[in-house]
Amino acid sequence: MDAFYFQITIPEFQYPIIWDNPIPGVYMSSVFFTHTFPTVSKMVGGEKESICLRVVEVVIPGYRVRGETALLECQYDLERDVLYSVKWYKDNEEFYRFMPRFSPPQQSYRMDGVKVDNHLSDDKRVTLKGVTLKSSGLYRCEVSAEAPSFSSVSGEGRMEVVYLPRDGPHISEQGKLYQVGDVLSLNCTSGRSYPASILHWYVNDEKITSSKELVEYAPVMHKHGLLTASLGLKLSLAPGHFPGGALRARCVARVSPVLWTADQESLVERVAPLIDNREALLLDNQWVMILLYIVANGLKPKYLSTGYHSSLGYCPIVAQNTRLPQYAGLHPG
Missing domain, CATH: 2.60.40.10 (Immunoglobulins)
Structure with missing residues (x-):
C-alpha cells in the first residue's frame, strides 16, 4: 500500500505550520497559507489527488454598457464534497444565494444597481439585468460544502458599467x-x-x-x-x-x-494678407494724379472704367483710348 499524506493550501500567507501530533501512519506535510479558504488534496504515490471543493474559474465581465445584461459565472468542482451553498457578494454585501436544500433554491436580495434575473440564474451563473452606473463594483462568488469538510472557496472580479456619449465631439x-x-x-x-x-x-x-x-x-x-x-x-x-x-x-x-x-x-x-495701409495710400494718390492729368490736359477719354486686375491684386482706374504716363504699378489701357 502506497504511503500518502494530506496537504492543505491556504494562499496569501507564506509560513508553515508544524503538526505536534501527526496521525499514526500518515505523513503530514507543512501547511502554507496562500488563500483565505483551504483546498485539501491527498498525495498518493507522489501524485496529488484532490478530494474536496475547489473553484475552477470565476468569470466577471470587465465592462458593460448601461442598460445591458451582465452574466456572472462561478465554475467549481465539488470532487467528493456535497454542495451547501453558493453566495454572491458585491463590495462585500450579499445579493444572491443558491442553496439546494431549499425550495426554491434561489434567493436574491435588493441592492441599489443590482437586479438579479432568478429565471436565468442558478448555482453556477447569475444574470444581472439592466445594469446601471451603480452596478460597478467588486463581485465575489463564495462556494461552501456540507459536512464533514465544511470547506469554502471563493473567487472575485471587478465590473465597470459605462455610459456612452449620444453624440460625437x-x-x-x-x-x-x-x-x-x-x-x-x-x-x-x-x-x-x-x-x-x-x-x-x-x-x-x-x-x-x-x-x-x-x-x-x-x-x-x-x-x-x-x-x-x-x-x-x-x-x-x-x-x-x-x-x-x-x-x-x-x-x-x-x-x-x-x-x-x-x-x-x-x-x-488660409487667406492672403491685407494690403498695407501705406501701399493703399500710395494707390489712392496715383489715382488722383491720373485724374488731375486728364483734366489739366483737356483730355476727353471715351470712358473711365475700374476693374479687378488679376496680376496686380487691386482695382486700377483705366482710361480707354487715352495716353497716360506710366505710374508705378499702373498700366493704362
Whole structure:
C-alpha cells in the first residue's frame, strides 16, 4: 500500500505550520497559507489527488454598457464534497444565494444597481439585468460544502458599467480665417459619458502631443454622475500648416477602453494678407494724379472704367483710348 499524506493550501500567507501530533501512519506535510479558504488534496504515490471543493474559474465581465445584461459565472468542482451553498457578494454585501436544500433554491436580495434575473440564474451563473452606473463594483462568488469538510472557496472580479456619449465631439470657434503667424484657437467638447471621454487633437493627421499647444480643462460633472470633457488647441501657424492652402484640424473622442470612438474635423483656410495701409495710400494718390492729368490736359477719354486686375491684386482706374504716363504699378489701357 502506497504511503500518502494530506496537504492543505491556504494562499496569501507564506509560513508553515508544524503538526505536534501527526496521525499514526500518515505523513503530514507543512501547511502554507496562500488563500483565505483551504483546498485539501491527498498525495498518493507522489501524485496529488484532490478530494474536496475547489473553484475552477470565476468569470466577471470587465465592462458593460448601461442598460445591458451582465452574466456572472462561478465554475467549481465539488470532487467528493456535497454542495451547501453558493453566495454572491458585491463590495462585500450579499445579493444572491443558491442553496439546494431549499425550495426554491434561489434567493436574491435588493441592492441599489443590482437586479438579479432568478429565471436565468442558478448555482453556477447569475444574470444581472439592466445594469446601471451603480452596478460597478467588486463581485465575489463564495462556494461552501456540507459536512464533514465544511470547506469554502471563493473567487472575485471587478465590473465597470459605462455610459456612452449620444453624440460625437463638437469643435467650437470654427469658420474663422487665419493667416501665417496667427494663433489657431479651437476647443473640443465631448458628449456626456461615464467615464469621461479621452480627447486628442490631430492637425493634418498628425497627433498633437506638446503641452504648449494643448489646453487642459477639468471634466464637468452633470446629473447622474455623467461627465463632459474639453480640450483646447492653440497653435502658432506656419506656412507648412497649409498644404494645398488649407489646414485640417480633427478632434477624436474615445471612451476607454475602446468601446466607443467618434471624431469631428474642422477645415481652416488660409487667406492672403491685407494690403498695407501705406501701399493703399500710395494707390489712392496715383489715382488722383491720373485724374488731375486728364483734366489739366483737356483730355476727353471715351470712358473711365475700374476693374479687378488679376496680376496686380487691386482695382486700377483705366482710361480707354487715352495716353497716360506710366505710374508705378499702373498700366493704362
